[in-house]
Amino acid sequence: MLNLNFHPAGRHQLQIPGPSPVPDRLLRAMSYPTIDHRGPEFGRLGLTVLEGLKKIFQTQHPVVIYPASGTGAWEAALVNTLSPGDTVLMYETGQFASLWRKLAQRLGLQTELVALAGTCAKTGLPNSWRFGVQADLIETRLRADSAHTIRAVCVVHNETSTGVTSDIAAVRRAIDAAKHPALLLVDTISGLAAADYRHDEWGVDVTISGSQKGLMLPPGISFNAVSPKALAASQKARLPKAFWAWDDIIDMNRSGYWPYTPNTNLLYALAESLDMILGEGLPEVFARHQRLAAACRAAVSAWGLEIQCADSAVYSPVLTGVVLPQGFDADAVRQLIYARFNMSLGTGLGQLKGRMFRIGHLGECNDLSLLSALAGCEMGLRLAGVPLSGSGVQAAMDLLQASAEPQARYP
Numbered sequence: 001m002l003n004l005n006f007h008p009a010g011r012h013q014l015q016i017p018g019p020s021p022v023p024d025r026l027l028r029a030m031s032y033p034t035i036d037h038r039g040p041e042f043g044r045l046g047l048t049v050l051e052g053l054k055k056i057f058q059t060q061h062p063v064v065i066y067p068a069s070g071t072g073a074w075e076a077a078l079v080n081t082l083s084p085g086d087t088v089l090m091y092e093t094g095q096f097a098s099l100w101r102k103l104a105q106r107l108g109l110q111t112e113l114v115a116l117a118g119t120c121a122k123t124g125l126p127n128s129w130r131f132g133v134q135a136d137l138i139e140t141r142l143r144a145d146s147a148h149t150i151r152a153v154c155v156v157h158n159e160t161s162t163g164v165t166s167d168i169a170a171v172r173r174a175i176d177a178a179k180h181p182a183l184l185l186v187d188t189i190s191g192l193a194a195a196d197y198r199h200d201e202w203g204v205d206v207t208i209s210g211s212q213k214g215l216m217l218p219p220g221i222s223f224n225a226v227s228p229k230a231l232a233a234s235q236k237a238r239l240p241k242a243f244w245a246w247d248d249i250i251d252m253n254r255s256g257y258w259p260y261t262p263n264t265n266l267l268y269a270l271a272e273s274l275d276m277i278l279g280e281g282l283p284e285v286f287a288r289h290q291r292l293a294a295a296c297r298a299a300v301s302a303w304g305l306e307i308q309c310a311d312s313a314v315y316s317p318v319l320t321g322v323v324l325p326q327g328f329d330a331d332a333v334r335q336l337i338y339a340r341f342n343m344s345l346g347t348g349l350g351q352l353k354g355r356m357f358r359i360g361h362l363g364e365c366n367d368l369s370l371l372s373a374l375a376g377c378e379m380g381l382r383l384a385g386v387p388l389s390g391s392g393v394q395a396a397m398d399l400l401q402a403s404a405e406p407q408a409r410y411p
Helices: 026-031 040-057 069-079 096-106 134-143 168-175 228-234 244-253 264-280 280-302 332-343 367-383 392-403
Strands: 014-015 063-066 087-091 110-115 151-156 183-187 207-209 222-226 319-322 344-345 358-360
Touching: 014 358, 014 367, 026 264, 040 063, 040 222, 040 264, 063 069, 063 168, 063 244, 069 096, 069 183, 069 207, 069 222, 087 096, 087 134, 096 110, 096 151, 110 134, 110 280, 134 151, 134 168, 151 168, 168 183, 183 228, 222 244, 264 280, 280 319, 280 367, 280 392, 332 344, 332 358, 332 367, 344 367, 358 367, 367 392
Parallel strands: 014 344, 087 110, 087 151, 151 183, 183 207
Antiparallel strands: 063 222, 207 222, 319 358, 344 358
8 A cells, every 4th residue: 555654755756757856946836826818917927828839849830839748739639630541761770669659559550660670789679769759750651652652750859768859850851852842740748848849940740748857847737839740731731630739729819718628737838848948948958968967977878778779860968868788677677776766767668677777867957956966876776786897977077077067146
């Protein structure tokens, strides 16, 4: 039976790659009294968050907000743009790309999978789960589709299961080089507001994201950023949709309202999150995540362990996957760290279960919170008997110390 009265000293260290820790400022915002979602005050709130989200997605076009998880936003992107039996080209980079494909199949879409072939000789893991999207494979397949039966290309920007961030601009160039009219649909559920993402500049037609990662909210809000081409496609799409339909939502959003009851108190927190992120500055937010990710990888390398992402050009700034040597159960190590140090790490998903764990370094993470997480990992790995080459904590400290900047704010 769950012991709800167990409260260990200090805060639980949530170091999974999402949901990320919710800042106190956002928790306080969610505690505000709920207001009338048809009243004038709410309309102002709605317009504020809708305009702020455009800056986060780096778009001039509509961003649709749903009171749902990222899975709902996956479905919304598909049903608004496609018709029964349409063929969708989906690139596999890990567990979440695989789950998106499964959802598409349940909707009655024909899915064609593209993936990097082969298995890593060093780890025995599939190459498709260690590298990012290979845009040339997409271009080759689209060139062969002379009848243009493929209606959309679906890729994951930041694959949460593996710690790989793919080059979305390269995917757009591949589609254009093939002179193919397919829509580009991109999942950046774990990448938004942590890894650089440019909806308009990169020519994305629908971007899918969620609230519980870089935006630092609890789960419960998800998004579709929509291009004019995608809006035009939605006028002809015949997959059933009612709740997910863009037209009614975008129409009411012009005055800051929704055609259904929105998640009022999470929108309070979203307004605070946008203020925090835009106040720090998107370039600064991205640079902070890159710096912390580099420190985390320095620690893993000093331990002598393998990083799940095998291509340094596409290392994720959001999380780092740590592959354990053969014979060690990564889930058992995670459980030991949880029990001894009150810290949660991300589990290996799908084909990676038991082989690796994931360290999240996103959202409100800073130098000291990352070092605390790495200390917990290092102690847990040693307790589990995993052979380590050296101190990862010291390696991360050296990197962070050399690049530290003043954090204090003075009047």
